[in-house]
Amino acid sequence: KIIKQKYGVGRICVKCHTPLYGLLKLVKEIDELVQGDSALPKFDAFVPILSLPHIMGTELSTIPADVPYITAKSDLVAKWKGELSSEGFKIGIVWAGAAGHKNDYNRSCPLKLFEPLMELPGTVFYSLQKGRGGEELADCMRRHNNLIDLGNRISDFADTAAIMENLDLIISVDTSP
Secondary structure, eight states, X not given: OHXXXXXXXXXXXXXXXXXXXXXXXXOTTOSXXXXXXXXXXXXXXXXXXXXXXXXXXXXXXXXXXXOOSSOOOHHHHHHXXXXXXXXXXXXXXXXXXOTTSTTHHHHOOOGGGXXXXXXXXXXXXXXXXXXXXHHHHHHHXXXXXXXXXXXXXXXXHHHHHHHHTTOSEEEEOSSOO
């Protein structure tokens, strides 16, 4: 909305990775959403999304506070609400990013670092971890009955967002969630 008003942009087309499609298709300011390797429509200008803050001269004082700007579908939020515990303080965790990331050593951590938190009474932890970390998770779940694995049931970022809307806190390393 701000881009259209401030810069006189007509249509906004966003190209995204396929797992983001279900989530981003709900953003009403996006006029056209292209996923994966699909061809882009004809366009007049292209800007990588992470360059927008610099191009727009973003400063702390100019960041809009109309949040959340991305929300999950209400039916997915309701589905996951029914599958999560109604008891306790619900905490989502992600401890590892993509192993192939060039800086993964500085951004991922062992799951065992979260274990002292799992001793807090009245807490339920939900693993939102996808891909790697399965062996750590299985081992940790044997020691903590308040840790539940959702990772293998999450199909895309629409699911992740719906789960997150049902949690009280999310603790994540430098990764997508």
